[in-house]
Amino acid sequence: MKTAESLGSESSAPVFTEPRRYGRWASAAGVLLLSYLIAKSFYTNPFIEHSVIGEYLFHPVILGGVWVTITLAVTAMVLATVLGVILGLMSRSSNPVLTGINRAYIAFFRAVPLLVQILIWGNLSLFFQRLTLTIPFTSITLIDLDTNDVMTTFVAGALGLGLHQAARMSEVVRAGINSVGRGQFDAALSLGMQRRQVTFLVVLPQAMRVIVPPAGNEFISVLKATSLIFVIAGGDLLTNAQNIAATNLRVLELLTVASIWYLAMVAIATAGQRLLERRYSKGYSGDQTSTSPIRMAVQKVSAWLQR
Amino acid sequence: MVAAVEITNVSKSYGDVEVLINASLVVEAGTTLGLIGPSGAGKSTLLRCINHLETIDSGTIKVHGEMVGYRREGNRLFELGHSEIARRRAGIEMVFQHFNLFPHMTAIENVMAGPVYVKGVGKGEARAVAMEHLRAVAVENRADFYPSELSGGQQQRVGIARALAMDPTVILLDEPTSSLDPALVGEVLDTMSELSGRGITMLVVTHEIGFARSSCDDVAIMVDGGIIEQGPPGDVLVNPKEERSRVFLRRVIG
Amino acid sequence: MRRSRRTLIALLAVFLIVSACGDDAAAPQAATDALPPATEAMNGELNALLPDDIRAAGAIKAGGPVTEIPAVYLEEDAVTRTGYMTDLVNAVGGLLGVEIEFTDMPFASLIPGLQRGSIDMTLTISDKNTHHEVLDFVDYLGNGLGILVAAGNPNGFDSLESLCGHTVAALAGSVAVGVVTEANESCADPMEIKQFPGISYAQLAVRSGQAEATFGPGATLGYVSANLEDGTVFEVAPGGPYTVQPDAFAFLKGNDELRDAVQAALQRLVDDGTAARILEKYGVDPGDLYNPIPINVTE
Numbered sequence: 001m002k003t004a005e006s007l008g009s010e011s012s013a014p015v016f017t018e019p020r021r022y023g024r025w026a027s028a029a030g031v032l033l034l035s036y037l038i039a040k041s042f043y044t045n046p047f048i049e050h051s052v053i054g055e056y057l058f059h060p061v062i063l064g065g066v067w068v069t070i071t072l073a074v075t076a077m078v079l080a081t082v083l084g085v086i087l088g089l090m091s092r093s094s095n096p097v098l099t100g101i102n103r104a105y106i107a108f109f110r111a112v113p114l115l116v117q118i119l120i121w122g123n124l125s126l127f128f129q130r131l132t133l134t135i136p137f138t139s140i141t142l143i144d145l146d147t148n149d150v151m152t153t154f155v156a157g158a159l160g161l162g163l164h165q166a167a168r169m170s171e172v173v174r175a176g177i178n179s180v181g182r183g184q185f186d187a188a189l190s191l192g193m194q195r196r197q198v199t200f201l202v203v204l205p206q207a208m209r210v211i212v213p214p215a216g217n218e219f220i221s222v223l224k225a226t227s228l229i230f231v232i233a234g235g236d237l238l239t240n241a242q243n244i245a246a247t248n249l250r251v252l253e254l255l256t257v258a259s260i261w262y263l264a265m266v267a268i269a270t271a272g273q274r275l276l277e278r279r280y281s282k283g284y285s286g287d288q289t290s291t292s293p294i295r296m297a298v299q300k301v302s303a304w305l306q307r
Numbered sequence: 308m309v310a311a312v313e314i315t316n317v318s319k320s321y322g323d324v325e326v327l328i329n330a331s332l333v334v335e336a337g338t339t340l341g342l343i344g345p346s347g348a349g350k351s352t353l354l355r356c357i358n359h360l361e362t363i364d365s366g367t368i369k370v371h372g373e374m375v376g377y378r379r380e381g382n383r384l385f386e387l388g389h390s391e392i393a394r395r396r397a398g399i400e401m402v403f404q405h406f407n408l409f410p411h412m413t414a415i416e417n418v419m420a421g422p423v424y425v426k427g428v429g430k431g432e433a434r435a436v437a438m439e440h441l442r443a444v445a446v447e448n449r450a451d452f453y454p455s456e457l458s459g460g461q462q463q464r465v466g467i468a469r470a471l472a473m474d475p476t477v478i479l480l481d482e483p484t485s486s487l488d489p490a491l492v493g494e495v496l497d498t499m500s501e502l503s504g505r506g507i508t509m510l511v512v513t514h515e516i517g518f519a520r521s522s523c524d525d526v527a528i529m530v531d532g533g534i535i536e537q538g539p540p541g542d543v544l545v546n547p548k549e550e551r552s553r554v555f556l557r558r559v560i561g
Numbered sequence: 562m563r564r565s566r567r568t569l570i571a572l573l574a575v576f577l578i579v580s581a582c583g584d585d586a587a588a589p590q591a592a593t594d595a596l597p598p599a600t601e602a603m604n605g606e607l608n609a610l611l612p613d614d615i616r617a618a619g620a621i622k623a624g625g626p627v628t629e630i631p632a633v634y635l636e637e638d639a640v641t642r643t644g645y646m647t648d649l650v651n652a653v654g655g656l657l658g659v660e661i662e663f664t665d666m667p668f669a670s671l672i673p674g675l676q677r678g679s680i681d682m683t684l685t686i687s688d689k690n691t692h693h694e695v696l697d698f699v700d701y702l703g704n705g706l707g708i709l710v711a712a713g714n715p716n717g718f719d720s721l722e723s724l725c726g727h728t729v730a731a732l733a734g735s736v737a738v739g740v741v742t743e744a745n746e747s748c749a750d751p752m753e754i755k756q757f758p759g760i761s762y763a764q765l766a767v768r769s770g771q772a773e774a775t776f777g778p779g780a781t782l783g784y785v786s787a788n789l790e791d792g793t794v795f796e797v798a799p800g801g802p803y804t805v806q807p808d809a810f811a812f813l814k815g816n817d818e819l820r821d822a823v824q825a826a827l828q829r830l831v832d833d834g835t836a837a838r839i840l841e842k843y844g845v846d847p848g849d850l851y852n853p854i855p856i857n858v859t860e
Contacts, residue, residue: 123769148770153755187407190358191421191473192396195389201424205411231762232771233730233755242669243756246734249695251673283411283453 028293052253056244057260065240066261072157072236073223079162080222081215084169089199091174102170109167115228118160122232124151157229165222172214176207208280216273220266237261309372311336311477311508312357317366318532319352326352328532329366334510334525336371336476339503341519341540342512344529345555350512351404353529354479357510358399359392370399370477397425400470404482406462408454414465415441415450421473433472440468444498460491464498471502478502480511496522516559520544528552607829608658610822615681620660621819623650623810624674625684627665628761631784631843632808633684645780645843646684649701649827650810652835656826667758668732672696675813682823687778688807689736690859697816698809699824700858701836702780703849705802706737709767709775709782712796716773719800726750730763730772736806737776768794778806780845787844807851807858820856827854 042048056062090102109117120127125147133143180203188198227238241258245251312334319327326349334340342350355361357368359376367374367384375395377384387395408417418437422428428436441447444464446457454462463483470478483499484492496515500522503509513519519526520540527537528547535549544560547553608616615621625633625646632646642663654661664680671683672695688698708718718724724741725748731737733756745752755772757763760781766772775782779802786795810827812820830836831854837847851858 123765123771125771126765126769129770151771181407183403183405183407184409186355186360186401187403187409189360189393190396190399190401190479191469192393192425193421194393197424201420202409206409230733230758233757233762233766239733239756243733246669246672247691247739249672249692251676280411283413283455 048252048256049250052248052250053256053260056241056250056254056257059244061240061244062237062257062261065235065237065258066265068154068235069223069226069237070265072154072161072226072229072234073219075154075158076161076165076226077219077222079158080165080169080218083162083166084173085204087166087170088173088177091170092177106167106170109164112164114160114164114225115231117164118157118228119231121151121156121160122153122229124156153229153232153234156232157226157234160228161222161225165218168218169215172211172218173207175214176209176211177203179210180206205280209277209284212273212276212280216269216276219273220269223265223269224262309336310334311338311371312510313367313369313372314353314357315367315369317353317356317363317368319356319361319364326532327356327363330529330533331366332527332534332537334477334508336508337506338524339509339511339522340525340527341523342510342527342529343514343516343519343555343559345558348529349532350529351481354401354481354510354512357477357479358396358401360401362386370395375399397473398475399477399479400473400475402463402466402470402478402480402483404485406454406459406466406486408462408465408469410454413451413453414446414457414461417454417465418469418472421469425473437468437472440472441465443471444468445494458491459487460494463487463495467495467498467502475507477508477510480509480513482512482514484513484515514559516544528555530555605658607656607822607826610818610825611657611659612816612818612822615659615819618659620662621654621657621682622662622664622680623682623684624664624666624671624680626667626759628759629685629781630761631845632778632781645839645845646808648839648842649830649836650682650684652830652839653823653826656829657822669734669758671811675811681812681816681819683811686809686811687736688809688811688857688859689739690857691739692811693814693857693860695814696811697814697820698807698811698857698859699820699827700807700809700855701827701831701851702808702840702845703805703851704808705779705849706740706776706804706806707779707782707801708798708803709764709777709786709795710773710798711767711770712793714796714798718774718798721803722748723800724748724752724774724776726752727774728753728755728772730755730757730766730775732756732760732763732777733758735777736804737778740804741776764795774798776803778808780808780843784844805859824854824856 043050087102087105090098093099128147131143131145131147131150132141134141184202184206185198188202193201226234226236229236230239230242238258241254242251245254248254310333312332314330314332317327317330318325330349330353332340332342332353342354344350352361356363357370357375362376367377373395374384376387376392378387379385408414409420412420415434415437418440419430419433422433422436423430438447438450441450444467446461446464446468449457449461449465454465457465463486467483480499484495487495492515496518499509499511499518503522503524511518511523523540525537526540526543527534528543528549528551529535530551536543536547536552543552544556547556627633627635627642629644629646631644633642633644635641636643647663650661664674666674666680668685671680671686672692674680675683675696686692686696686698687704688700692698708724710716710718716723716727718727721741721744724744729741729752731741731754738754738756741752741754745754755763755766757766760775760777763772763775763777764785767775779797782795782797786792786797789795810823812823827836830839831850831852836850840847840850
C-alpha cells in the first residue's frame with residue numbers, strides 16, 4: 001500500500017520514492033550541450049549566408065518543389081501499397097500462375113535501378129508512340145492516346161516510384177501476413193468465413209501491426225527518392241533547389257533550405273506513422289510504454305511546477 | 308437415424324509419415340464423445356479433418372450425412388471449392404487449445420464476428436445475442452475487453468461463446484483445457500459439462516479423464532492413427548478390450 | 562505445375578529481350594593528333610607561369626561530365642576520354658609540361674568542386690557573366706547557341722519567338738536556360754522549359770517527344786544532328802546562332818597564375834594551328850576560335 005501522506009517521524013511504513021537519477025540528468029545536459037555546440041558551429045560558419053537561406057525558404061519555386069515531392073510521394077505510396085497488398089496476397093496463393101507472376105514482378109522491379117525505371121517511363125514514347133487498347137480480333141479501339149500526352153513528368157515519376165516500391169511493399173505485406181498465426185486462419189475458417197473475409201477481417205488487420213513500421217520507413221525513402229525525377233526534368237524539391245543554386249552559385253544555402261523542408265516532411269510522416277501504429281495496436285498490451293524524451297521532460301516539468 | 312459425425316476408414320499422411328491409418332468413428336447426434344489417447348496419436352488431426360481444416364487421403368467423413376470437403380462423382384472424390392467448403396462448415400464449430408480469439412477485437416466483437424460476417428445478422432441484433440452467450444459462460448462483465456486483457460479461462464469461455472453464437476449442431480473441441488492453468492481448468496470443464504447437457508453434438512479431444520468419465524456419453528481411445536476402442540465410459544475406461552488401451556490407461560489413470 | 566512455371570519464365574525472357582537499343586553516334590576516326598613540337602625552351606617558359614603547387618604536383622585536375630558529345634565523351638571502349646575539349650586541354654597540358662588528371666563529375670557538381678579545391682579547372686562550364694563574381698573564364702570558342710529539333714522540323718521553329726507555347730529542353734543552370742527564360746518573358750503563350758541534368762538527356766527528350774526542341778551549344782547540336790544514325794534523327798533549326806555561349810576553361814577567382822598559364826598555352830595552340838586542327842577533327846567550325854584568347858569575354 002502506497003501512501004503519500006507523511007505520518008511524521010513515527011511513521012513506520014516506508015514511502016515509495018522515485019530515485020534521483022543523477023546520471024540521466026548529467027547525460028541529458030551533455031547531449032544538449034553537444035547539440036548546442038554543433039548547431040552554433042553551423043550557424044556562425046562564415047561560408048553560409050543566412051540571408052540567402054531565409055530568402056529562399058519560402059520561395060515559390062521551392063514551395064512548388066515541396067508540393068511536387070509530397071504529392072508524388074503520396075501518389076506513389078498509395079499505388080505501391082494497393083499493388084503491394086495484391087502481390088503479397090498472391091505470393092501466398094496455391095495457384096502457381098499467381099505465385100509466378102508475383103515472383104517475376106518482384107524480381108524485375110526490385111532489380112532494375114529506380115533511376116532507369118523513371119527514365120524508361122519518362123521516355124516511354126521511344127518504345128511506344130501511342131498507347132492503344134483494342135479488342136483482339138476486331139477493329140474496335142477502346143483507348144488510343146498519344147504516349148507523351150499521358151506520360152507527364154508526374155505520371156512517369158509516380159509510375160516509376162510506385163511500381164518499384166510495390167515490389168518492396170509486397171515483401172513487407174508478405175512478412176506481415178506470415179506473422180499472423182495459423183490459428184487465426186483456423187478460427188476464422190471454422191466460423192465459416194469465406195477466404196476474402198478471412199483476409200480482410202482477420203488477417204490483414206493483424207498483419208498491419210507488423211506492416212506499418214517498415215511501411216513508414218518505405219514512405220520516407222520514397223519521399224527522398226522523388227528527387228530522382230531530375231533525370232526527366234521533374235520539379236521536385238531537391239532538383240529545384242539545385243537548379244536555383246546553379247544560377248546563383250549558393251549551393252550550401254540552397255541545400256540547407258532543401259534539408260530543412262525534408263526534415264519537416266519526414267517529421268510529419270513519422271508522427272503519422274506513430275498514429276497508425278497506435279491505431280493498429282489496439283488490443284495488444286506490452287509495448288505501449290513510451291519513453292519519448294519530450295513527453296517525459298514535459299511530465300517532469302509540470303510535476304515540478306505543481307509542487 | 309443419421310449419425311452426427313461418421314468417420315469411415317480415413318487415412319492421411321504428411322509426406323512419409325502416416326498420421327491417420329484407417330480411422331473410423333461414429334458420433335450419434337446429441338451425444339458427447341471424449342477422444343483420448345497418447346500424444347501423437349492423431350487426435351487433433353482427426354478433429355481438424357472433420358471440418359476440413361485438413362485434407363484426407365482416403366476414406367470419408369460425413370457430418371449429418373454430407374461430406375464437408377468433397378463431392379462424389381461415381382467412384383471419385385473431388386475436393387470442393389473454397390466457398391462451397393465455407394458454406395458446408397456452417398453448423399460445425401470449433402474450440403481451440405490456444406483459444407485463437409481475434410486479438411484486434413473485443414470479447415463481444417469476437418462473438419459477434421460469426422453472425423455478422425457469415426450469417427449477415429445486423430450488428431445491433433448480433434450484439435444482443437452475443438451478450439446473452441457471454442452471460443451464459445459468465446464473462447459478460449468483460450464484454451468490451453480485449454483478449455489480451457482476459458485470463459486464459461475467460462478467453463476459452465469466450466471461445467466457446469463464439470462457437471455457440473453460430474447455433475451449431477456439432478461442436479469440435481480440440482484439447483480445450485490443455486493450455487490452461489490447473490486452477491482455471493475447472494471453470495471451463497464446468498461450462499463444457501453444461502453444454503453437453505443441452506443436446507448439441509460434442510466431440511472433445513482431451514486429456515482430462517475425469518471429464519471423460521463424468522460428462523461424456525461415449526469415449527473413444529485413439530492410438531497410432533487409429534481408433535481402437537469406442538463405447539460408454541463405464542466400459543472403455545474400466546474394461547477396455549485392447550491391450551494398447553490398457554497400457555495407455557494404466558499410464559494415465561494408474 | 563512445373564510446366565506452367567517454366568512457360569512463364571520463357572515468356573518473361575522473350576519479353577525482356579524485346580527492348581529498344583540505344584544508338585551510338587559514330588565516333589570520329591581515332592587519329593593521333595600530333596602535339597606541336599615542344600622545345601625545351603617553350604616548355605620551360607610556359608611551365609614557369611604555373612603556380613608552384615601545380616608545378617610541384619606535375620598535374621592539373623580538370624573536372625567535367627563525359628557525356629557531352631563532341632566536347633568530352635568516351636570512346637567505344639568506354640574508358641578513353643576523347644572530344645575536342647579533351648584534346649585541347651591535353652594539348653595545353655603538354656605545352657605546360659604537366660599531366661591533366663580528369664575527374665568525371667556531373668555539371669551541377671563542378672562549381673562546388675572548384676570551391677572546395679578537389680579540381681583546379683572545369684571543362685564544360687560555358688562563360689556566363691553572372692558567374693564572374695566567383696569564376697574566371699579562359700574562353701576559346703565562340704560557340705553559338707542553336708535550336709535542335711526532330712528531323713523535318715515539324716513545328717517549323719526558326720527563331721526564339723517561335724518557341725513560345727512549346728516545350729523546350731535545356732541543360733539546367735546553363736547559359737541556354739537563362740536565354741530561353743529571358744525570351745519566355747516576352748511570350749504571349751509561355752514556353753514550358755524543362756531543365757535536364759545533362760545535354761544528352763535533353764536530346765533524348767526531343768527524340769521521345771517529351772520536348773519539341775532543345776536549346777544548347779551549337780557545336781554539340783551540329784555534331785549530333787549530322788552524325789546520329791546518319792543524320793536522320795535530328796536537325797538544327799534555321800535562324801541561329803543565338804547568343805554566344807563561349808566554350809571556356811573555368812577557374813576559381815583568385816587563381817590568376819594558373820589562369821594566365823592556361824591562357825598563354827591556348828594562345829600558342831591557336832597561333833600554330835593546332836587548335837583549329839583539333840576542332841576540325843570533330844566537325845566544329847574553327848572560324849569561331851577566339852584570337853587572341855580572352856578572359857571573361859561575356860563581361
